[in-house]
Amino acid sequence: MRVNVAIHPRLRVAPLVVVLLVLMGIAFVVAMIRYANGIGAISDLSYSYPWGFWISFDLFTGVAIGSGAFVMAATVYIFQLKEFQPLLRPSVLTGLLGYIMVVIALLVDLGHPERIWYMMIYWNHTSVLLEIGICVMTYLTVLAIEFSPVVFDGRKWNKAAHFVHRFIMPFVILGVVLSTLHQSSLGSLLLIQPAKLYPLWWTPILPVLFFISAISIGIAMIIFESSVSSRYFHRGLELPLLEKLGRAVPYVLGLYLIVRFTQLTISGKLPYLFTSGIMSVLFWTEITVGAIVPLILFSMSRVRKSPTGIFVAAVVLLFGMILNRFDVSWFSVKHPDPLSYLPSIMSNVKYLPTLPEMSVSVGIFAFGILMFGLAAKYLPLFEEEHH
């Protein structure tokens, strides 16, 4: 590296890259402080709020927006709709980077990051978290395999690329199964809190709702990242493909709404819809922004056929569905009120993520964006496969 710098003294680095590197640097320093002085030194997490911003953003949102990978893998390999091939590689990369980011975030959030591998050998089979841990670790491997042909193509290792291709199907199916399991299990993670989660959100079918919404999030993410990267990397937008993909969204969201409201009706929770104050507001916001509005937008061919229209529709969906993940994992969780039973030194029922806490997530996110940029620049990410 030094040699290169010496030969090209006017090394030009895009300003965005500098910003990303600075953000990563800040996150690194903050993480070091956390490793030295404890999680309390950088975050507002407490006895009452053992999980906060990191879990809602890095784990729940991170895994959800990684769902594009399995949606595309299923579309291209299982349903063999080969026309969608150009969208496959970027979405697999997003998934791969997304899950790497989840793991990095967990290395900050876990009390004992050096023991993360204990999940591979000490199994408590009743734990939903164990299932998620194992699925995520295995799925990371699968994603790496699914992505490896891109690297091989880039290096012109055609034999290796060919080899992976011949045996890719079992891995694709395994990947879709693992995705189904852990996308839904993120919902199951909260099933153990029937007394803490607000009734509008706690339902035995949380895993089903999580899975259906993950599909819609996956499609929206593919549209989102294609739009952004087409602008940033000055390449053509696969609008006809995105338009076709977008046609699926109203069906997915329609199913989501039907399942969700049927469940609320059956369990007699409809009165909560309008009588829960801020909880009702949160519920209607996530339903409107995450499902109803995108359902309408994606149903209109005028919106789907416009680059801006389909982009906005995808962003709206993402906002609403991410709010849903925050609601379920944070906003609607009612912790026991320690004011009534904790000595004052411990009563800290309020939780507001601190700046250092959020800077860790931001830094990890910056890492993801930088990696995507590098891959887009140095790997045949947006090229069609050719053998």
Add this chain to the structure above:
Amino acid sequence: MSDIKSIQHKAFLFDATRCIDCRACMMACSVENNIAMDKTRIWVAGVGLKGEYPNLERASMVYHCMHCEVPACKSACPVGAYSQREDGPVLYNKDLCIGCRYCMNACPFGVPHFDYDKGLIEGAFIDKCTMCPQRIDNNEEPACVATCPTEALEFGERADLIKEAHARIAAHPDRYVNHVYGETENGGTSYLILSHVPFEELGLPKLDETPVTKVSEAVMGITIPFAVTWGAVLTGVTLGVRAYNKKKEAGRTQDAEANSEQPAEQSK
């Protein structure tokens, strides 16, 4: 719930009408288990003074691990750091803990506590009441019980204590709320509570008889069969689509194949 199991279980009985808020139990626990006071395993809840002089009333409650019959912490822990002894105590093994804090989320009582002030070198762990198994094995009562000056805390066989609690309510129905908290809550706990004020005022959550773990464990139970079935279905779909596409391809003339190199690439 499971009667045979609970008969063997040891339990605490706490009578809020007897507690004088002296907090000797906190001290005793701290000394016995070598716990710093700011990381106490016991905390005394209080509603403070209520009413107008001279009709004053106060209530306090000693709060520590409820040692549930069906412990949610044990069910939630991914690496099995929690265990339950045959005689009831729910124990935590810090050598397995990865620090995920899922047990804190799972526990409906908010009992497990985490060392937020410890870095990697000191090691941050969960802590909670152990029911003093070292003393039980020595035929002694847990430290908090042994030190309680008013017998607000008592220790014994769970079944006996439930009987005793109901006898006390029957003897003084005017004094007690007619319910033994912990007899059925969350499937039963080994910490039983009698009170003269509503239990919510003591900071105790309203819980069903069904353990909070029921649905999540049921879902975990069907996970493997579901995964296998789902994998089989997806394999079936893949093969089905492939066969269908081939048929369609064959139906067309071969010149489609001759013209284009793209579509047929890797399917074979």
